[in-house]
Amino acid sequence: MNNHIKSNLIIVSVIALLSVACSKESESQLYIGSTAIDTTTIISGIDTPWELLYGPDGYLWFTERAGKVSRFNLLTGERNIILTIPDVLEYGEAGLLGMALHPGFDAEPWVYLVYNYSSGEFIKERLVRYVWNGSTLTDGITLINNIPANSYHNGSRLAFGPDGKLYMSTGDAGFTSNSQNPNSLAGKILRINPDGSIPADNPVAGSYIWASGLRNTQGLVFSPDGLLYGSEHGPNNDDELNLLEEGRNYGWPAVAGFCDLPAEITFCQENNVKEPLYAWTPTLAVAGIDYYNHEAIPHWQHSVLMTSLKASKLVSLKLSTDGLSIVSAENWFDGFWGRLRDVCVSPGGKIYLAVSNRDGRGTPRPGDDRIIEISAVSPTGISRASVNDGRPKVIPNPVNGTGLVEWDGLKASGEYFILDATGTIIATGKATAPAFSISTALYKPGYYILRINSDNQTVSTPFLVM
Template sequence: MKRISKITGIVLISSLLWFCSGDDDTTNPGTGEPVEATKTLVETLSVPWELIWGPDNFLWVTERNGKISRINPDSGEQQLVYTIPNVSQVGESGLLGMVLHPNFDTNPYVYVVYTYNGGSGLLERLVQFTYANNTLSNETVLIDQIPANSNHDGSRLLITPDMHLFMTTGDAGNTNLSQDMNSLGGKTLRLNLDGSIPADNPFTNSYIYSLGHRNAQGLVLHPNGKLYSSEHGPSSDDEINIIQSGKNYGWPAVKGKIDTPNEQTFAANTEVIESIFEWTPTIAPSDLVYYTSNRIPEWTNKLLMTVLKDQRIIALTLNGDGTAITNEEVFLNGQFGRLRDIAISPQGRVFIATNGNSYGDTSNTHRIIEINKIEK
């Protein structure tokens, strides 16, 4: 596949201006010493999956073994908040996505997704907890018995300004589920924060917002109002998609663009939305965020995506109306191993969660690292 150029002249000029400007972000406000390009906050985690900046100005992290912790972003002090007792961690399953209520001070709710043993196999559920006194309680199940497996479980969570909760689900290794409207597998789901189905969802009495997905692990709402996702392909066509209400993204009949006879036959009978960017061979994309700060100017106004297999951050530039990606830039290539997740503070501080150097690494040596600047 043809690649887009990695570095543009605009990025080089902005980088030079930033390093020469004496910006306060390049020095430690306490000592005046230069800030390290990277800083390891925690290095004893077991497969961190979700990393978010909380409204309490702490980092919140899930580990696939069921642990939820808060991390002081300055000292790295880690506080275990709760361990979900019935999480089943098999392969890629376990405790996955998490999001906090936007009005956390008055509504201290924590939403998480985890897999559990359903008797005849793995299942997945979306739940709400209440946070108080540095622990969680009052587990409330919002959606249960979502198909799960040792791989392809999703699951990224996002709360939009209009207080709807979006959730990505995987096909649980059963490709038929993605086109099955009676299954929640291989979909993007949309619900109210109390677990009810929004009246304006595209399919009557259904959580399903979009279908035809394989395993989306990144989800971000851009300031332009578009909802972007990153999705794992099989051996080809990892994707970036724009998620739209009621639309079909083609899996398993369509991978990436509609460019083979079989894909064209399927699309002739089913309206399919094509991805806006693809990677072949696959790179294993994970979290997706939009960076608006000038703190790291190389990333300003770009989609940032963490990558597992190819062990990097990719910065993606959108065109003016957000319908296409015009540039791809690679950063931190191979420096920290597999990169699972990324969190951004309101001040533009960047934190990443690592997942070891190889697939299946479940050791307690995974890290949370702060990226302060890009070294050339």
């Protein structure tokens, strides 16, 4: 949905209406497939959250671009700032970026952080390892220094692989030639031992470089099968989701998206280029990703969940059984909170989103920035027949095409009205028991209100059109 269609007033009114059906903490109750989900702000008033991690201690860890690292208790709502890095340079897109926790955190309580800093007249990037002592992060050791950086195109996500190595994405730092330069760490995927040394089995001896030809990868995640996926910012076209592989070239700047132009085809054939699994034109400004495979939301099982900044939506990318291709892509929460920076999946199947409207390109809303929790109403999903709070249900919600409306209070017949976000009635029809259909094929994406009059009763419920 175009952001200018929805003012803050409309957002607030939709949230207020939704909250009638939910607990007072819930902001919306929608459907992902046949699963009812609640969305709730668990922390607000933060500034440009960048990384979200669900820690092995059951806490939510997150970074803010200005240099703060926090640990959030999901049971009590208590937030503790555990580190503030004084030499972080927050300028443009630069600042404190990615974070990773050592996979053997109990024995090796190491926390890895990437941030930008000033080096004379230049901006640089470094990887630092800290020790968690139970209350703060301490004993920072710089593992890699002087990585080329800029006020934009800095990467940088961190992810531990099943091989126990740390993988790090770097951007091209605004100089496209970096991505194909084997002597530059910019525009690459780096593979690093936990102590910061270079693995002996890296593709090129004595080099951190594991894959090259990347522009600005801001999302990294391993699937349980050991496949590494990355989200890649394109120029004015061809944002990408890549399957990242050892020693492969991803084409930038000679190739954007697929190898489909004559010069691109030649370059791809000569340089072992791996094409993306999926590409978007116009671009979404793709950001953090995570892998979802929990039974709490079956519709999202075996999917990559991807946030976007400019498009301000969550994208679910259903993977093939072998994980080597994308079966389908769906959009969720289009424009609802604004710019989405990162996504994190908990072991219990809850999803956490980082909203980043205070990053210099968004329009902050009351309470921004914030972290949102998405949870199934029932841990194992909930069937539409068991959802009964006295209000009509639009199934599925969001709707794409035809939706089924169920309401226990509907008598033999009634009348329904559909209102757009301005309150204008755009459709009417006959509401018949026990259920009836509505068609949204001609509607623009966005939020709508369904109102039903039946037997001297009037009820309303919001729904989302994709």
